[in-house]
Amino acid sequence: MVAVMGWISIILITLLVKGKSEEQSCKLIGQTGFLEFSKDGDLIIGGIFSLDSTQVTENYGYHAYPSVFCTGLNPRELLFSRAAIFTVEEINKNPTLLNGVTLGYRIYNGCEGDSPMRAAIEAVTSGESCSKRVKALIGHSSSGVSKDVNLIISHLSTCACLSDRRLYPTFFRTVPSDKFQISALVQLMKHFGWQWVGIIHSVEVYASDGAAEFIKQGKAEGICVEYVISFDMYDTKIEHKVTEKLKASTSSVVLLYMSLFYMRELFKLIDGNKLPRKQWIGSEAWISQVDLASLGSKNILHGAMGFALPQSIIPGLLEFILSLKLSDEPESVMIKAFWENFFDCSFSPSNTTKLCTGDEDLRTISSAYTNTALRSVRNVYTAVYSIAHALNALFDIQPKQLVDFTVLNGYKVSFDENGDSVAQYDLLNWQYKEDDSVNVINIGHYDNSLPEGQRFRFTPNTTIVWSVCRDACPAGSRKAINKRAPVCCFDCFECPEGGISNDTDSSDCFLCTVEFWPNEKKDKCIPKPTEFLSFTEIMGIVLTVFCCFGVFLSILIFIIFLVNRETPIVRANNSELSFLLLLSLKLCFLCSLTFIGRPSDWSCMLRHTAFGITFVLCISCILGKTIVVLMAFKATLPSSNAMKWFGPTQQRFSVLAFTLIQVLICILWLTINPPFPNRNVQSFKDKIVLECALGSPIGFWAVLGYIGLLAILCFILAFLARKLPDSFNEAKFITFSMVIFCAVWIAFIPAYVSSPGKATVAVEIFAILASSFGLLLCIFVPKCYIIIFKPEQNSKNVFIEVKKSSISTINHNILCRCIIQSKILISYIFQTERWIYSKQSLNRLYIYGYYITMTIYLFCTIVTNA
Known part of the structure; x- marks a missing residue:
């Protein structure tokens, strides 16, 4: 700031030093007469204002210099010139600013073209002596003119080009660049x-x-x-x-x-x-x-x-502006012209306009001249004060105190190193x-x-429009530059599956970690929802109901057999194995409950081992009953003692032996690599499946393989014994049950392998229940039918005479009705659960279920008619 004021002071000193040379002769060549208002003083400052807005040039060929005239009155510039005069008079009334030195002024009219330059030359050269010439100029309003006339200070030239100190070292302004x-x-x-x-x-x-x-x-x-x-x-x-x-x-x-x-x-x-x-x-x-x-x-x-x-608002300015009279500038042609324009009158007699008296009141008109609230007026006021303070710095022994000055009731004036005032x-x-x-x-x-x-x-709460080439890419998308359009006209692409962006106009998307997944807006990663077959969902409830129904049916049949344990139909083919088979079937139904609910270490180990052991116990009992049938037929032959080799003791031992083998397999499986709860993040992208991992797949398939081996062996033996002569051939019932059992588990393998998520558990439970119901219904329902509805046939004499065909017919009719009802039931179960699983998984389950029932029906038909 000191440097800026120093520039102004140096320029003024240079002008004052030149003024000391009284012998210097100054002469202006060309047109003059741009002076409009003036007043003498110890120091003279000048101003160039466009009192007229248009320049007219008259050429006289080569006989004389062309004449320049300004036309078109500009009330705003008259206001600026009068504001400068007001400020000079205000400064002269201030005894502390210039230490008794008075300011004078000369106001020139420079409209456009070369007239501002001529007016500036006239301002700095005219006067009785160089010492009485203008020491500083308030520049033109136009930036274009100020580029040519750049003496000291401008009140309205805003072009940034004028801040170049190399080109315009003497230019300052009170208006921001x-x-x-x-x-x-x-x-x-x-x-x-x-x-x-x-x-x-x-x-x-x-x-x-x-x-x-x-x-x-x-x-x-x-x-x-x-x-x-x-x-x-x-x-x-x-x-x-x-x-x-x-x-x-x-x-x-x-x-x-x-x-x-x-x-x-x-x-x-x-x-x-x-x-x-x-x-x-x-x-x-x-x-x-x-x-x-x-x-x-x-x-x-x-x-x-x-x-x-x-x-x-500049105090006193409005009163000064409105107090203008013709008597203040009696020799000014310009004031008379403005007066005629303001009041639509004429000082010359005319038939079209009224005659001006000179006493008209400016308070009665509305014009740019009377608008003292015009914002740029303050710049003129400040410019005059800036010159006065710079002149005062020449007389002050401490110029640093004059770097900043305050006017307008606290308004601070200062300049930067480029001569620009503070921008507000x-x-x-x-x-x-x-x-x-x-x-x-x-x-x-x-x-x-x-x-x-x-x-x-x-100020908040102002309504505005929205103007962008492209709205900002929202969170959940990424921004891509379009090379064929401006940088603001970019493209937005949604983040790929599994990716997010949490900022607007993000240049890239980020993948969520394995256990997280984007939310719907793709602006943040949220924990994936966990899924498992629970007791509270519809599929879990349906399976639980069927499980409980199977247990209830097993207990009911057990009670029926226990009450009628002395009847021929119960005692046939070893009633002890029948009761053990009913007990094992109850356990089969109950073990399916271990597959429902959140997996844990104990539930994962229990569900597979319980399933494997109970089904082996069940098949072992059926296998024992089948061998009894074969041994009993062989015992009827002459000189045969087959039953001696497969009596009750041998039957119990065989069941125990077959079951212990499965127990041993399960122990090895649990010891080496047991099943464990696992968070499966691979099957689905957007959720985590809580499941029981097999641990050792070999152990799992060994358990299933052993059950399958016993089932096939039992089926073969029962099939061979289905037509042996006997009053009540249980081998045929066992054959039916083994057909169902094998069909279910053959269909289970592809369904289990291909079903994702909790559908895998549902398929396994369905296979357990289907095969258990098949064994229960095929082996025990025909006997219960005779016990309850045909008690006359449950006698020793009638029992011996009953034809195999009648029993077969009863069995066939009951079985077929059960199969048809099973088909309807399976269809209902899977249709009600269509919304839970994906269509692909649902179709697999439905197809496999339908395949099971059709296979059972076909096998039963073939075997019955064989």
Whole structure:
């Protein structure tokens, strides 16, 4: 800051030193007469304002210099010039600022073209002597003019190019550089998530440089520009270009970076073209100009937003502005012209307009001149004070105390090393009322002096639009760059199966660990649900009911046989083995319950060993009964003592021996590699199956193989003995039961291997129940039928005379009815569970069940008719 004030002081010292040379002769070549207002003082400061808006040049060929005239009154610039005069007079009233040195002023009119340059040359060269010439200038409002006239300080030239100290070492300004405005606009876009915008800028230096800087800074913040239109009002096709681009564009936000003059022309052209609703973002040059609302269609600028210079009321300025009289500047032609314009009168007699009296009151009109709340007025006020403080530094022995100064009731003024003042902006928002009037309200503030991240403050609860080329890729997807489109127009792809992304716009997806699975949104990994056949689900309940029914039926038959144990039909073929068989069948039904419920170490070891031992006990009893039939037939032959070799003792021993072999296999299995509870994560991707791993597959298949071997042996012996002459041939019943048993377990093997998850357990339980019911019904139901419904046939005499065919017929009819009912029952069971298992698993179970019943039916038919 010291260096900045030093620059100003050095420049002023140089001008003052030159002023000491009274012998120096100064002469201005060319047109003069741009001076409009002046007042003498010890030190003179100047100002160049566009009191007229348009320059007209008259050429005289080669006979004389061309004449330059300015036309088109500009009330805003008159306000700036009067504000400068007000500030000079306020400083002169301050006895502490310049130590009694008075300021004078010279205000020049520099509209456009080369007139500002001529006015600046006139300002620094005119005067009775060089010591009475202008020591400092308040520069032009236009950045383009300030590039040529860069003496000391500007109140409204915002082009960032003027901050280059190598090209413009004597330029300072009290208005923030466009570089800061662009930074604020980029932060505004970033704050609201506007990544897809269009730009329309005018062809002037201020706008073209500003648009280029916005594109540069916006790209660094991820903001993409859909289109850029350079607005040239002299282009005959510009209206079509602008309207068609606005209608065809997909961006909802449009940055209108242009001066107030060009902005007026733009809205005159596009008005009435039925443009789609856009979020207009304005530059500081026009966003605070409420009069623009009258140029466009109703509400066309509703919601417009942009940064403007901070607003502050200068005490006493309004009274000074409104107190202007013709007598204050009696020789000024410019004041008379403004007066006629303000009051629509004329100082020359006319038939069309009223005569001006000079006593009209400025308080009765509404004009840009009377708008002292205009935000840029403060910059003029600050510029004059900056020059005064720099001049004061020449007389002060401690210039460091004058680096910063405060005006406007606490407003601090300072400059950086590039001659730029601290950037502060108000964020304005246009809101139309019901009467079509516009209300421009302040919804935020930007202060470049604050640390980054704290510079932008925004008023909440403001409704905004959404403008992106592509919405951010949500969590659960990944972002992929589209090489054929801008970086903001990317593609989003859903994470693959098993993958997640927990951030928006994630560039990659991550796989969940083996025991976790993505949730429905694929934005986080959650523990996989566990699955096992439980007692509370429908399939578990149905199987449990059938298990209990089997136990009940076994007990009932056991009671019937126990009550009728002395009858011939019970005593036939060793009643002791019959009771043992009923006991083993009860255990078979009960062992199926160990397969239901959450697997544990004990349940896994118990379910397979109990199953293997009980079924071997059951088959051993049936095998013993079959051998008894064969031995009994052989005992009827002459000189045969077969029954001596297979009496009750031998029968008990054979059952015990066959069962102990299975017990030994189970002990070896449990000792070497027993079954254990396992969390199966391979069968299903999205869930964990709690199951009992076999441990040693050899042990499992050895248990099944041994049961199958006994079953096949029993079937062969029973089949051979099915037609032996006997009053009641039990071998035929055993044959039926073994057909069912073998069919069930043959069908079980492929079903068990191919069924996933808890369907495997359901298949195993189904095989146990089906085979157990087959043995129970085929062997014992025909006998119970005779005991209960045909008691007359349960006598010794009748029993001997009963024909085998009648019993076979009874057995065949009962068996076939049981099989048909079993088919219906199996179909019902699997249809009710269709929603539990996958269709593939369900179809397997249903097909295998149907295959079992059909196989049983066919075998029974063949055997019965054999």
